[in-house]
Amino acid sequence: MEIKNILQKELSNLQNYTHKSIMISTTAKHALAFRVLPRRTISRMSMACFMINDKNSLEETLSFFDGEVDYIYIDIEQKQDLNLFKTARETIKKSKIETVKPNDITVESCDLLIRYFLNDDLYDKKVIVIGTGNLASKIATRLAERQAHVYIKGRNNEKEITVTEALNIFLPKHTPIIKTMNQIQETEKVDVVISFLSGQLTNEETIFPVIGENSFIIDGGINNFSNDFIQHMLSVNINITRLDTRIALPYQFLSTHDHIHTFFKEVYGQAFIKGVPVVAGGYIGADGTVIVDNIKHPNQVIGIADGLGGVKVSEQLSEADRSRIYEIKKVISTSN
Incomplete structure (x- = not known):
């Protein structure tokens, strides 16, 4: 059976699911140029899986599914002379590329x-x-x-x-x-x-x-x-x-999980709230920055950054530090 017919068969199966993806990997062992692996499903996501060790087959597969699936998962571990990620980056224009480490x-x-x-x-x-x-x-x-x-x-x-x-x-x-x-x-x-x-x-x-x-x-x-x-x-x-x-x-899908997206969009980073500098999610702030639990919707004040990656103890807080804490707590109280 030609590769195109095989790819069409896999795509037809994916059409039954809300979210569609494919996974392309390779192996360090001697293997066929192109091989279909068992499909994977989790919740409303289905994944067609391929083992590819030939550049022409890889390009044909990537081009066929580009725009037809939400995600194209690429084995980032280079076990052969063929670089899957480099080829995917050059070929994919519409679908989202996500790297995975099968090991x-x-x-x-x-x-x-x-x-x-x-x-x-x-x-x-x-x-x-x-x-x-x-x-x-x-x-x-x-x-x-x-x-x-x-x-x-x-x-x-x-x-x-x-x-x-x-x-x-x-x-x-x-x-x-x-x-x-x-x-x-x-x-x-x-x-x-x-x-x-x-x-x-x-x-x-x-x-x-x-x-x-x-x-x-x-x-x-x-x-x-x-x-x-x-x-x-x-x-x-x-x-x-x-x-x-x-x-x-589920570990493979971790990078696309809502929790991860929310963390980087709403939790992690630095910002100003009512003119007061704040950081969250492990972001190291300058001396005097207020550390909170969430950069977009704070619910808790952790403390005041010492500018060295730590948190000041109560005896180290200046009047300006206490004032900043008060302002952020007032914002949290009003928001709640």
């Missing part, structure tokens, strides 16, 4: 899946993370911060040591340190095994001793485990799951 969505999905499975209690749980790359390092850090005992398994012990030492440098002080897998006792059974490899795990037998009847195995890299391994896990009723990144779909 972050993958980590969020994995985190949510584990929290669901463990009833949001990772304290003292044992987790093996297979891999030493981007995704593996991110999820290892995330789970260690959730007070799990994390063990990293790489392709060789040298890589494991390098990554664990690097990650432990910036973990919070009292967080359980991340260790290499050879530091786990063979008699211990782990709660979770996560694989984030770019290919299939070659020495699966090394993790058999630590897998127990209650272990939860996640294939995050997709096809990381052999057919024999999967069949064996299923035969002994071990829960093995392929990670579905639709779990964290």
Whole structure:
């Protein structure tokens, strides 16, 4: 089927929804030039998804949907020589371009899946993370911060040591340190095994001793485990799951959420109210500026800025400072 017919089919499905969008991503692995991925829907928004690794296919897809959809989500992580964002910026004239980081969505999905499975209690749980790359390092850090005992398994012990030492440098002080897998006792059974490899795990037998009847195995890299391994896990009723990144779909839409738009339009910034300088939303004000909770519709006075990013204590307030606070509180009271 020609690409144009495929695109028309996806557009026809999108017409059934109030808000329409498409998502274009790529992969670091060898892949087809053009591939349709599973559709995604949330509330009244539907998204047609494509994996594109060819510039001509990319330009044709972008041109076809430009103006037909509200948003075009572009994978900003450059995994191939093809720069999706650069091409989209040059091609799109009508639809709104939004960048996304699929790796972050993958980590969020994995985190949510584990929290669901463990009833949001990772304290003292044992987790093996297979891999030493981007995704593996991110999820290892995330789970260690959730007070799990994390063990990293790489392709060789040298890589494991390098990554664990690097990650432990910036973990919070009292967080359980991340260790290499050879530091786990063979008699211990782990709660979770996560694989984030770019290919299939070659020495699966090394993790058999630590897998127990209650272990939860996640294939995050997709096809990381052999057919024999999967069949064996299923035969002994071990829960093995392929990670579905639709779990964290709302995270992808965060930049277009009403709350975010409202924050930047009404909460964040600096302004003058009745001639009094005010700031809100973390905006650092000059000495004497009144800090409020909302720049457009303030309901609370936080204090007076000290010009250094902090808030003056009561003893530091001048008469002019107190006068400004009084004026803003009077505006708030009148508005309410």
